Amino acid sequence: MISAKAFAVVRGDAKSFSIACASVVAKVTRDRLMERYDALYPQYGFGAHKGYGTRRHEAALRKHGPCEIHRRSFEPVKSCIKAVIRLPGDQEEGYRGTGISGKNS
Numbered sequence: 001m002i003s004a005k006a007f008a009v010v011r012g013d014a015k016s017f018s019i020a021c022a023s024v025v026a027k028v029t030r031d032r033l034m035e036r037y038d039a040l041y042p043q044y045g046f047g048a049h050k051g052y053g054t055r056r057h058e059a060a061l062r063k064h065g066p067c068e069i070h071r072r073s074f075e076p077v078k079s080c081i082k083a084v085i086r087l088p089g090d091q092e093e094g095y096r097g098t099g100i101s102g103k104n105s
Contacts, residue, residue: 041067 012019038047044060061080070077
C-alpha cells in the first residue's frame, strides 16, 4: 500500500490537467467495464445507461432484482433486495438475480 497525503480539489478537472486526464481515463474505463457487464447481465441494459439510475435501469431492478454487481447501499437497490430469492447453486454459477416471482432471469 502506498502512503501519501491526499486532499480534495473542488472542480479539480477544470483546475488541473492531470486531474482532468485522470477523470477521462476513469470514465472511459468505467464505460468499458459497464459494456462487459452488459454482456453478462443483458437484462439490465448496462451498455446503454452505464449503471446510472435511469428509468429503464430502475424498471429492470424491479423486474429482475439486483445482480451481484449492484451497490447494496443505493436506495433503489436496497428496496429491491427483499424481493430477491437466491436459489441453491447461484453462487457457483454466477448469481444473476431473480425477480419477485423467484424465477431466474
